[in-house]
Amino acid sequence: MCFSCVASLKIFGYCCNRVLPTGQGGGRDYRAALCTELKQPLTVEEVAPSPVGPREVRVDVHFCGVNFADILVCRGQYQERPHLPFTPGMEFSGTVLETGTDVSTVKEMLWQIPEKVSLREAAALPISYTTAILALEHRARTQPGETVLVTAAAGATGLAVIDVATNILQAKVIAVAGSDEKCKLAMQRGAQFCVNYNQGSLKEAVRKLVGSGGVNVAIDMVGGDVFLEALRSLAWEGRIVVVGFTGGNIASVPANLLLLKNISAMGIASGQYRDKNFPVLSKTLSSALQYCQQGCIQPHVGTLFKLEEVNDAFLHVMQRKSMGKVLLSPK
Known part of the structure; x- marks a missing residue:
């Protein structure tokens, strides 16, 4: 099938924070949520399209994901710091509108969406599910029957971890969340148990559930004291994977615990695999x-959220109100 001849081809993938083009191309203008000043609300403006390069495609975006990392980028607090002004965003789904002269197939940062997967579902895959699979399989080497503890369990990545651990790896999951409502969702999505870490010691709650042996794998997205409690909940030769620090605090790893229980602490930044592997x-x-x-x-x-509600979407994530994936729709 000739990729350059299929204008309605559904695709999804990663996108990068992009500096606004200075030149103008053909075609109609498009709407973009722009970061023109760090730590300030985004503005939605009409932007003239740039010409499509020989190895580029133009995509009609139907959905794009909102991630905590997007907020950090717009605050200047992320490891990648694009020049102003730029359009934030790390994942999307849509249909191909135009292809460059050298484009003949889908590759690199684009994947074709099969018929049984909706554009909405596809937009929720690139960041959360890639992170979940890399953390569970590639880093922690999770085995069937093992017990996985996941913090921030009602967030997009937390629910993805529950989904993959339960339905792909046949592991048992203890979800950790900050409210009874979030715990209920985590249980509905496949977790065997859920702990509200605002209601006492996480370590003691885990001990009551699995005994003194502990959990085999912990996937942590919160950091700080929650990370330390998850670390202390590991079993002999347990593994903890650091995914992020939504709690705002970065804990120091007590190396003596690594020694005494033969446990491993590691990290996963899925975006780095674009360049490294x-x-x-x-x-x-x-x-x-x-x-x-x-x-x-x-x-x-x-x-x-609608594109015009992008700042509301950011605030929704910042205030920890989000449960599951938060998407923007330009349509």
Whole structure:
């Protein structure tokens, strides 16, 4: 099938924070949420399109994901710091409008969406599910029957971890969240147990659930004291994977615990695989797409905002109100 001849081809993938083009191309203007000043609200403006390069495609975006990292980028607090002004965003789904002269197939940062996967579902896969699969499989080497503890369990990545651990790896999941409502959602999505860490010691709660042996794997997105409690909840030769610090505090790892229990502490920044080991990233995202197509996993979209509501979407995530994936729709 000639990729350059299929204008309605559904695709999804990663996008980068992009500096606004200075030149003008053909075609109609498009709307973009722009970061023109750090730590200030985004503005939605009409932007003239740039010409499509020989190895580029123009995509009609239907949905794009909102991630905590997007907020950090717009605050100047992320490891990647694009020049102002730029359009934030890390994942999207849509249809191909135009292709460059050298484009003949889908590759690199684009994946074709099969018929059984909706554009809405596809937009929820690139960041959350890639992170979940890399953390559980590639880093922690989670085995069937093991127990996985996941913090921030009602967030997009937390629910993805529950989904993959339960339905792909046949592991048992203890979800950790900050409210009874979030715990209820985590249980509905497949967790065997849920702990509200605002209601006492996480370590003691885990001990009551699994005994003194502890959990085999912990996936932490909160940091600070929650990370330390999760670390202390690990079993002999347990593994903890650091995904982020939504709580705002970065804990120091007590190395004596690593020694005494033969446990491992590691990190996962899925975006770095784009440059460091793209084959692993590509294989992981292809697996997520296949799992979704087969009905083995079900991405949970919690809230959908219009493009004009982008600042409300950011605030929704910052205030920890989000449960599941938060998406923007330009349509």
